[in-house]
Amino acid sequence: MQLYVRWHSRAGQGAVTGAKALAEVMSQQGKYVQAYSVYGAEKRGAPMMAFDKISDEPINDHSKGINPDYILVIDPSLVFNPEILNDTHENTKFIVTTHMSKEELLAMPQAAHLKGKNLFVVDAIKISQEDIGRAMPNTPILAAFIKISEVVSPESFLDTMKVILSKFPQKIIDGNIKAMTRAMEEVK
Amino acid sequence: MATPTERLENWDEFEIGAVLKSFDENGNYSRDHSKTYKVADWRVEKPVFNRDICIDCDMCWVACPDSCFIVEEVVNKRGKKQANIVGIDYDHCKGCAVCVEVCPTPIKSLLMFPEFEDNNNALANWPKKEKKDK
């Protein structure tokens, strides 16, 4: 099994942390992983990408480019950038954060590049604002990915996330668990 | 060459890292310690110390680059401990004359004399303070 995931985010939204959390979750399942990101000297708010390589075999390829099986867009404005299609294939699944329904999004001329794609939407920004208390959409998007990809059961995913989040105050942990549970329900 | 020929060791013989030890295994000053390295023959002129004029400000002791001023602990008239300059270590003095330069007394209590001059002779011929007519 080989699985490639690419995150599109803005610096500061937690894509690197999200990618590392996914790597941690998958390593607990006995997989080999690589989580990394590509960014320049940009500051908070600049568009950036993070990557996960997941495999049954040790991962020796240190080149940056992948053909993603999943695209996770955690900033609503980046959905409109056609570059999120780069290096994807016909079965690539797109999980994007937006306040719109799938139909509303696809009706927008700026989202024309997503027509005919395997698209899933979830409002990770709103969920994180309401449940975590700030716009930190990385964990809800990760949860949506777990739901869609079924790479691991929601229960063991949440268990691992509790361990990963254990360095945070209980309030933050509870908020994240709530947000992730909700994202798994709401992703369409 | 600064190192005597008989002391030039081969590459596999000395302490690594150019580290110099102050004492040998018996606790004696090692040959690398400056105490055992005499430089008297570097001098052309020598400083002579005049105890009678010295005010024990210790400026020479501070300034000497080779720690050549020999001091003695004494108790002064107010009952406090004090370091008195008692002489010069001529084994380690290179004759640089910095001590003479920093000596603050109106007539210097340190002066340079030719290496061959006898110290008692030098002291006997020490400059005198000129008495001003009033």
Next chain:
Amino acid sequence: MAEKYELKTKEVWDGNTAASHALRQAQVDVVAAYPITPSTPIVQNYSSYLADGYVDGEFVMVESEHSAMSACVGASAAGGRVATATSSQGYALMVEVLYQASGMRLPIVMTVVNRALASPLNIHGDHGDLYLGRDAGWIHLIANNPQEAYDMTLCAFKIAEDEDVRLPVTTNQDGFLVSHTAQIVEPLDDETAYKFVGDYKQKNPMLDFDHPVTYGAQTEEEWHFEHKARQHKALMDSPKVIEKVFAEFKELTGREYKLVESHNMEDAEVAIVAMGSNYETAKIAADEARKAGIKAGVVCPRSFRPFPIKEMAETLKNVKAIAALDRNCPMGTIGALHNEVAGAINAFGQNAIITGYIYGLGGRDTTVAHNLEVFKDLAMNAEAGKRVTPLQKFINLRGPELSFFKVGE
């Protein structure tokens, strides 16, 4: 006494995290550092472990990398276990003091995250800084992934502090490609790791007031040559200790390291020699090249200094064509690694055709396909029995092909 840090048997760590845990487990006494991207997290993590009670030591904040290495020299001469980390421009500023550390035979460990040198400014990985320290008298160990960054850092202390070595050691990992790439790392528990590294053995410590010593002697023409020759001998003899430490490490972990690592070299006719993360990428390319009928192998010197001349020649003795991949612009020659490998095979009377490739400058992506192209070049040279490709080529460079010493020119 430091608190125990709970570790899982399998952690997902990037190279920086891995190296910083090795510093913590070695219970480094003094870290003096001026953090710089991409090695910042190593010293940042160490200071966190210190603040949280997981290590007994001192973190000295200084005003430049020159001061960082100077403080390391002082602390090491004083008699402590000392480490730091740097990259790129910081490494460049340290260079003067690197020579001091090795000349004074101080076993400092520096975890280097390799990054390109300005100008133009760039924070990403290449081997410009590693090559800058090439002749500084340090042992330079190469780590190609986060696990190796951890393993090499633990081994580095044991090698540096061995009484037959007493030389400073750098552990090198590629900026971002290793330092910021999280992979599975299997750490040792704190106790086992510390036991492997062992208690620090002082040699001529300045803080031993019963045995005062002077560091930093001046040696002119009557002494300097002998001192430098002796230092060189220690470096030339160090492979024995490196191999001994690697053997102990294998005993403990099952992970085997050699002076020269190789992949598919048993029957290889063509070989890529590379250091850093591309060694692993090239291994995949070698496997694919074999599917296309090219008997391909890959070689990596585990220590860049001392350069394993004999082992390198031995590993390459049956190949017909070699490509040495330098992740650094050699600015006026073919490449440092190319020249080392060419010298090694020549010294043992081997006559494989050798070419040089420049790749990955400033973090430029180098893929399996790129390495495969190199193997195709090598197959052409091997087939022809003479060099038919240029002596120096550039991988994944934008623009018209740039190469030097084309055949027939």
